[in-house]
Amino acid sequence: MSASTSSPQLLKTLSTFQLWGIAVGLVISGEYFGWSFGWASAGTLGFLVTTLFVAAMYTTFIFSFTELSTSIPHAGGPFAYARRAFGPTGGYFAGAATLVEFVFAPPAIALAIGAYLNVQFPAVDPKIAAVGAYVVFMSLNIAGVRTAATFELVVTLIAVFELLVFMGVVAPAFSAANFTAGGWAGSDVFSAAAIPGMIAAIPFAIWFFLAIEGVAMAAEETRDPKRSIPIAYISGILTLVMLALGVMVFAGGVGDWTRLANINDPLPQAMKAVVGESSGWLTMLVWLGLFGLIASFHGIILGYSRQWFALARAGYLPACFAALHPRFHTPHRAILAGGVVGIAAIFSDQWIQFGGQTLTANIVTMAVFGALTMYIISMLALFRLRRAEPGLERPFLAPCYPWFPGFAVLAAAAALLAIIWFNPMIALLYAGILVLGYVYFRLTPQRREAHIDPLLEREA
Numbered sequence: 001m002s003a004s005t006s007s008p009q010l011l012k013t014l015s016t017f018q019l020w021g022i023a024v025g026l027v028i029s030g031e032y033f034g035w036s037f038g039w040a041s042a043g044t045l046g047f048l049v050t051t052l053f054v055a056a057m058y059t060t061f062i063f064s065f066t067e068l069s070t071s072i073p074h075a076g077g078p079f080a081y082a083r084r085a086f087g088p089t090g091g092y093f094a095g096a097a098t099l100v101e102f103v104f105a106p107p108a109i110a111l112a113i114g115a116y117l118n119v120q121f122p123a124v125d126p127k128i129a130a131v132g133a134y135v136v137f138m139s140l141n142i143a144g145v146r147t148a149a150t151f152e153l154v155v156t157l158i159a160v161f162e163l164l165v166f167m168g169v170v171a172p173a174f175s176a177a178n179f180t181a182g183g184w185a186g187s188d189v190f191s192a193a194a195i196p197g198m199i200a201a202i203p204f205a206i207w208f209f210l211a212i213e214g215v216a217m218a219a220e221e222t223r224d225p226k227r228s229i230p231i232a233y234i235s236g237i238l239t240l241v242m243l244a245l246g247v248m249v250f251a252g253g254v255g256d257w258t259r260l261a262n263i264n265d266p267l268p269q270a271m272k273a274v275v276g277e278s279s280g281w282l283t284m285l286v287w288l289g290l291f292g293l294i295a296s297f298h299g300i301i302l303g304y305s306r307q308w309f310a311l312a313r314a315g316y317l318p319a320c321f322a323a324l325h326p327r328f329h330t331p332h333r334a335i336l337a338g339g340v341v342g343i344a345a346i347f348s349d350q351w352i353q354f355g356g357q358t359l360t361a362n363i364v365t366m367a368v369f370g371a372l373t374m375y376i377i378s379m380l381a382l383f384r385l386r387r388a389e390p391g392l393e394r395p396f397l398a399p400c401y402p403w404f405p406g407f408a409v410l411a412a413a414a415a416l417l418a419i420i421w422f423n424p425m426i427a428l429l430y431a432g433i434l435v436l437g438y439v440y441f442r443l444t445p446q447r448r449e450a451h452i453d454p455l456l457e458r459e460a
Helices: 016-027 037-071 078-084 088-120 127-143 145-173 176-180 190-201 202-206 212-221 225-252 266-275 280-313 332-346 357-388 405-423 424-443 445-447
Strands: none
Touching: 016 145, 016 212, 016 225, 016 280, 037 176, 037 190, 037 202, 037 212, 037 225, 037 357, 037 405, 078 088, 078 280, 078 357, 088 280, 088 332, 088 424, 127 145, 127 280, 127 332, 145 212, 145 225, 145 266, 145 280, 176 225, 176 280, 190 202, 190 405, 202 405, 212 225, 212 280, 212 357, 225 266, 266 280, 280 332, 332 405, 357 405, 357 424, 357 445, 405 424
């Protein structure tokens, strides 16, 4: 069986270092904002426990997910693994969940970019700035994957450096007493009453690591995916865990941490409490802090466009979204399509702002629903392919099998159930998106029958 000669193919240009830049860059905005919403319900200590649980889930997931990414290097990532393991229907649910994750994460980041700019320029409307960010970085992604990946690597390195600078500047003002005061959902002492808040904070702990799996969607554009993907994933998750814990602890220890909950710019506000409003350190943090947000925003645009492209190429979405730009050889229509949805989300206050949370918090939660669904399906696909295709070439084997993928799938399932319980309206909206997509999927079988891709077909 051979791939259809009419299927558009992406160029293989990415190096291992560029892939690491994508892995960390996709996620690093989570260190700059989003996570502090978890303090509002769990407190600092409660959220620390939640974050450690989520970090364990992500670490075991990434070590297991790398086996799939190197065995089936496909731009569809989770969609391709589920399609091969469970057939077209499994592919649909994994692809739809991944698309929800990667399409809803960028508007939350774009709003944070707007909030950071608003710190320096109060007259700037954060939503208008968010739309401007979409226009700029969709254009950069269309200009070519090598250009996009090189830019991603540069801004990621700057963002990592800036987080280290933040920790260094605020470290002299750190006090463990500040961090632990009311740390158990407003109480100084742990009790059972703190547990619901810790569970409710799961989406914001996930935000620390959300989208690292997007590296898999660059597999087709990597020169040596069997070598580069494991290095990028493992070094990337270790980098992110250390940064997440460092940023959270130092930010919470510089003063009254409750002032940092439920805001889009916790790091500038934490530094302001230490160095004052007129300090050059604060100005530097705001401007260089934008690089962290830009790195994730730009990287996730790359990720969602490849997922949209792969689903269209396989017949799950209209074929027009699989078109490649004649000059830059990038999926320009897929890039623009995700941007349209993201910009609509930015102005969707009346539709997504409910449950007592901010618009940003609800968009984050929607992205987390998609991520957890995809994590569960991906780990089940790993188990399925181990049994159904023992001869499949596996350049990287998940360590501690079946314990690592087993823990990852159980942790993701527990987190998903908890988030459904605490966010029923968003859960219904998410389910409605999946149902509408499934109706389209069932009405268009001829699109998939016209496409042949050996990576999506299980061996006989």
